[in-house]
Amino acid sequence: MRSFHLSVTKSSSVLVRTMTASALVVGLSMPFTAGAAEEERAEGTSSWGLGIGLAISQQPYTDMDRDNDAIPLIYFENDYVEIFGPRAEIKLPGLDITESSELEFNLVVDYDFGGYEEGDERILDGMDDRDGGFWAGAAVTWENEVVDVSAEWLADASGNSDGQRVTLELERSWEWGEHITLTPRLAAVWQDQKYVDYYFGVRSDEARFDRPTYDGKSGINTEFGISGNYRFDRHHSVFLDLEAVRLASEIEDSPLVDRSTENSVSFGYLYRF
Known part of the structure; x- marks a missing residue:
């Protein structure tokens, strides 16, 4: 699955950038661990690794600059659990x-650093803080010879937005020799009304002349990404991930937003022990 979609994928400005970086780690989790970290792990054994990544991303909030963040990477997997960045999966x-x-089933816990603090950008002056937190849910993946199909449901376990997200994703990996793996992906991400209203809505006591009241509605983002991994040997690997997101009209219409898309680039290195 995507997403430790890192989702990715956002309360000082430092935390906003940290959230974006973690969302990118999420986005990398499936193709990266599959290609760079999961090299013939024998049943009954464990595998782990450490690394560093750099994330460059553009959020949709008005006048918000591109974020550049260094990301520490921690990976661990055995027959029962997989951990990568802020995401943990229990294998069923x-x-x-x-x-x-085959079908694979997992329980998922994901920490989302999303949110902002009043004053992060001028458009957010006078807004109440919006916080991230833990999300929990389940995922299923159908692995086959044509294209892997995955579905994931997550709910806000921290109770900040009380929102839900459902992701449907298609992806396919190609390998060239023993070193290179390329994985394009296409995903639709449904976010419910509570999620959109919490992060992109404007309450009546927050409204001003250039920021009218806005009640968020549920919407679907469309995401396209491609990840590449190069494995020097069983210990050393590097990755590159590119992603573009077409925002739902329900997000694009928010007075806090001045763009219709998000985009990100991330790359890094992992050492597998």
């Missing part, structure tokens, strides 16, 4: 459909 029993097709 899977289902073999055919020799080349």
Whole structure:
């Protein structure tokens, strides 16, 4: 699955940038761990690694500059759990459909650094703080020879937005020799009314002449990304990830937003022990 979509994918300005970086780690989690970290791990054993990444991203809030962040990377996996960045997955029993097709089920806990503080940008002056927190849910992935299909449901376990997100994603990996893996992906991310209203809405006591009251509605973001991994050997690997997001009209219409898209670039290095 995506997303430790890092989702990715945002309360001083430092925390806003930290959230963006973590969202990117989420976005990298599936293709990165599959290509760079999961190299023939034997059943009953564990695998772990450490690394560093750099994330460059553009958020949709009005006049907000691009964020540049260094990201520490921690990876651990065994037969029962996988941890990468701010995301942890508990592996449940899977289902073999055919020799080349199977279903994988996981319980997911993800920390989202999203939110902002009043004053992060001029458009946010006078706004109440919006906080991130822990999200929890479940994921299922259908792995097959054509394209991997995954679905994930997460709910705000911290109770800040009380929102929910559902992600449907398609991805396919290609390998060239023993070193290079390339993984394009396409995803639709549904965010419910509580999520959109919390992060992009404007309450009546926050309204001003250039920031009218706005009640957020549920909407669907469309995401396209591509990840590449280069493995020097079983210990050393580097990655590059590019992602573009077409925002739902319900987010684009917010008076806090001045763009219709988000985009990000991240790259880094992982040492696998």
